[in-house]
Amino acid sequence: MQGRTSTARLAPRDRSVVLGDGTARAALSFNDLTRHTLILGSSGAGKTTRAFNPILAQMLGGLDAGAFILAPKPEVVAEVVEIARQAGREALVIQPGSEVGLDLLSGSPDVDAMYFRDALGRVADADLQALDGAVTRLKNVLRMLLGTGRQYYTFEHLSSYCFDEQYAATVRVHAAEHRRAMLPNSEEAWTIDEAINYEDARWFQFTAETRRTVQFAISQLLEPLRDARIAKTFTHQRDLVGIESVFDGKVIVLHIPRAEYDSAAQVLYTMAKRRFFTTMERRRANPALDQTRPVVFALDEYQLCISESDIQSFGIVRSAGCMVLATAHGVSSLYSALPRHHVDAALQNFTQKIFFKTDDQETLALLDRATHHSPGAISPSLLFGMSRDQAMCHLTVGDDSIDAIVPLEPLFVIPDYLGETAREPVRPEATFVGEEQRRSPRRRKDRRASTSLRIA
Numbered sequence: 001m002q003g004r005t006s007t008a009r010l011a012p013r014d015r016s017v018v019l020g021d022g023t024a025r026a027a028l029s030f031n032d033l034t035r036h037t038l039i040l041g042s043s044g045a046g047k048t049t050r051a052f053n054p055i056l057a058q059m060l061g062g063l064d065a066g067a068f069i070l071a072p073k074p075e076v077v078a079e080v081v082e083i084a085r086q087a088g089r090e091a092l093v094i095q096p097g098s099e100v101g102l103d104l105l106s107g108s109p110d111v112d113a114m115y116f117r118d119a120l121g122r123v124a125d126a127d128l129q130a131l132d133g134a135v136t137r138l139k140n141v142l143r144m145l146l147g148t149g150r151q152y153y154t155f156e157h158l159s160s161y162c163f164d165e166q167y168a169a170t171v172r173v174h175a176a177e178h179r180r181a182m183l184p185n186s187e188e189a190w191t192i193d194e195a196i197n198y199e200d201a202r203w204f205q206f207t208a209e210t211r212r213t214v215q216f217a218i219s220q221l222l223e224p225l226r227d228a229r230i231a232k233t234f235t236h237q238r239d240l241v242g243i244e245s246v247f248d249g250k251v252i253v254l255h256i257p258r259a260e261y262d263s264a265a266q267v268l269y270t271m272a273k274r275r276f277f278t279t280m281e282r283r284r285a286n287p288a289l290d291q292t293r294p295v296v297f298a299l300d301e302y303q304l305c306i307s308e309s310d311i312q313s314f315g316i317v318r319s320a321g322c323m324v325l326a327t328a329h330g331v332s333s334l335y336s337a338l339p340r341h342h343v344d345a346a347l348q349n350f351t352q353k354i355f356f357k358t359d360d361q362e363t364l365a366l367l368d369r370a371t372h373h374s375p376g377a378i379s380p381s382l383l384f385g386m387s388r389d390q391a392m393c394h395l396t397v398g399d400d401s402i403d404a405i406v407p408l409e410p411l412f413v414i415p416d417y418l419g420e421t422a423r424e425p426v427r428p429e430a431t432f433v434g435e436e437q438r439r440s441p442r443r444r445k446d447r448r449a450s451t452s453l454r455i456a
């Protein structure tokens with residue numbers, strides 16, 4: 001396995017994340033990590049404590065990364081916040097009802113209409129026309145709202161415009177008034193003209209039946225967001241966090257419990273992802289943003305927040321300095337969320353794969369495919385003989401492929417309320433070599449304990 005000379009003086013981007021120890025040790029560089037990491041294994045196998053937590057801690061610590069984290073499960077929120085605190089970072093938790101919200105609309109009707117398209121997900125062929133109709137209508141309503149004033153460009157106004165005819169008529173009058181005061185060839189004038197033309201030439205020409213079908217598709221998207229706590233956090237014009245703050249090192253955690261907010265979670269996660277991806281892509285075009293800080297996009301329990309558009313986006317954000325770190329229950333659980341060929345394409349985006357114990361046949365088949373070029377080193381049959389603190393790793397470090405069983409010590413950050421150790425919680429703390437200045441001073445000495453984490 002490959003090593004690196006340890007030095008704390010390296011620039012954050014040149015440090016690495018170390019997995020394992022002694023003879024089974026891999027040092028993944030920032031570049032290796034932008035080839036994205038997927039951690040697989042059954043529930044309780046160790047994905048979060050043995051791989052996700054230690055890797056995230058090193059990314060925030062040594063690599064100095066900003067982070068955008070999707071956490072469908074509540075335990076992970078507490079763990080991530082603690083990991084961020086230990087790395088001397090501010091974590092912002094955004095969940096339904098929280099005071100700070102996330103800016104889900106980009107401000108461009110064309111871009112936002114595409115987000116909506118994604119959020120509506122896969123539809124049967126028979127519904128495709130209604131879906132296209134809904135997206136076109138949403139785009140033109142957003143244009144109308146934008147033309148009336150940026151303060152109208154919110155989910156609430158969008159919903160009112162779509163479903164309250166009187167409100168729509170009033171806004172249209174306002175937009176038309178604004179239009180008269182504008183320079184004829186300006187972009188704003190064009191935006192309003194488009195919106196008004198769409199309504200006159202198309203929307204109002206549709207049969208009542210067609211309009212009903214389109215309205216139904218729109219309500220499927222906007223209806224789940226009509227929840228008091230969701231409205232408070234995501235749809236009002238309020239105290240919003242810009243995703244750009246990840247470039248300053250902020251750790252943003254988006255927590256929408258899947259069990260409570262099923263279809264709303266799907267819509268919000270998908271839109272938040274699109275916002276994040278667009279922000280990453282636009283980084284280079286904006287010299288005011290930090291251009292070099294690594295950013296991690298972390299997804300715990302990916303099967304609960306996977307979307308179709310990830311497949312393309314994971315490939316694109318790589319060149320913008322984004323490392324994707326995901327855990328998933330198993331390949332089967334991904335197949336149950338998206339069609340097979342989409343999942344297979346999504347899996348292609350993860351070069352670095354870490355397997356914990358599992359009896360999921362689809363996961364074992366993936367392990368088999370990943371490692372058949374290096375027979376003997378690791379194989380599905382060896383998986384069952386591993387201890388709890390071991391994982392099968394299929395990694396690419398520089399130009400080298402590494403297939404090995406790697407010891408991964410747990411990073412427990414919060415007490416285990418369910419496990420046997422619940423009566424005597426252990427809370428060892430990560431040690432970040434070369435990161436002394438950035439540590440949180442609170443109760444530092446008495447809480448420090450040794451772990452296997454090192455920054456090479």
Ligand SMILES: Nc1ncnc2c1ncn2[C@@H]1O[C@H](COP(=O)(O)OP(=O)(O)O)[C@@H](O)[C@H]1O
Binds near residue numbers: 042045414416420426
């Ligand atoms: N703070 C802790 N202290 C001791 N054991 C823990 C702690 N947190 C989790 N564990 C144990 O570690 C094992 C793996 O948990 P985890 O990494 O969360 O699994 P996964 O993410 O794969 O579902 C479980 O048996 C769990 O009970």
Ligand SMILES: [Mg+2]
Binds near residue numbers: 048049300327
């Ligand atoms: Mg877990």
